[in-house]
Amino acid sequence: xxxxxxxxxxxxxxxxxxxxxxxxxxxxxxxxxxxxxxxxxxxxxxxxxxxxxxxxxxxxxxxxxxxxxxxxxxxxxxxxxxxxxxxxxxxxxxxxxxxxxxxxxxxxxxx
Amino acid sequence: xxxxxxxxxxxxxxxxxxxxxxxxxxxxxxxxxxxxxxxxxxxxxxxxxxxxxxxxxxxxxxxxxxxxxxxxxxxxxxxxxxxxxxxxxxxxxxxxxxxxxxxxxxxxxxxx
Numbered sequence: 001x002x003x004x005x006x007x008x009x010x011x012x013x014x015x016x017x018x019x020x021x022x023x024x025x026x027x028x029x030x031x032x033x034x035x036x037x038x039x040x041x042x043x044x045x046x047x048x049x050x051x052x053x054x055x056x057x058x059x060x061x062x063x064x065x066x067x068x069x070x071x072x073x074x075x076x077x078x079x080x081x082x083x084x085x086x087x088x089x090x091x092x093x094x095x096x097x098x099x100x101x102x103x104x105x106x107x108x109x110x111x
Numbered sequence: 112x113x114x115x116x117x118x119x120x121x122x123x124x125x126x127x128x129x130x131x132x133x134x135x136x137x138x139x140x141x142x143x144x145x146x147x148x149x150x151x152x153x154x155x156x157x158x159x160x161x162x163x164x165x166x167x168x169x170x171x172x173x174x175x176x177x178x179x180x181x182x183x184x185x186x187x188x189x190x191x192x193x194x195x196x197x198x199x200x201x202x203x204x205x206x207x208x209x210x211x212x213x214x215x216x217x218x219x220x221x222x223x
Binding site: 004033035041042043044045048056058088090092099100101102103104105 | 113145147152153154155156157160196198209210211212213214215216
């Protein structure tokens with residue numbers, strides 16, 4: 001049983017560009033959350049998707065958007081990249097009401 | 112902001128028990144205590160959670176004080192692979208349904 005998988009594992013983007021990160025939840029899970037983790041800090045909650053809708057959102061600007069597909073997979077989009085967006089982006093999946101399981105993350109570097 | 116306070120770092124000798132404390136004095140009656148750990152450059156890993164009773168699983172034990180204002184995560188026989196940052200998180204029931212607010216955690220170093 002595959003756990004939470006994220007792609008790509010690493011990528012480098014130029015300031016001002018747009019990026020899309022992908023997440024496949026653990027089998028049977030219907031809820032996906034995204035987190036941003038800057039170097040040396042704990043993960044910060046971006047938003048959560050359930051039933052293809054954004055259910056909760058953290059303190060992140062509208063440049064951060066997402067989507068959940070009918071198969072429960074999810075995408076995180078970031079527009080107009082800033083140098084400060086460089087971070088590890090983590091996806092966590094869960095069955096509504098259950099524990100959250102994290103993927104290995106996507107390391108985004110903005111230059 | 113995180114509702115928990117943890118020491119920034121701790122050392123533990125290999126084979127000994129590691130006891131990681133956490134203060135959560137403002138915890139509400141419907142909030143659980145969750146523990147996750149993050150090994151360098153990997154995603155956080157769920158360890159254990161509890162409401163008010165002590166809990167044990169194959170990874171660790173969780174001891175919650177009677178007033179629920181603090182807790183201790185116990186790794187009974189620490190190994191080098193337990194070296195990681197440990198996060199104590201307070202959240203409403205079903206952590207998967209609610210955002211997890213991470214603090215800076217405790218960096219546990221297991222020493223040979």
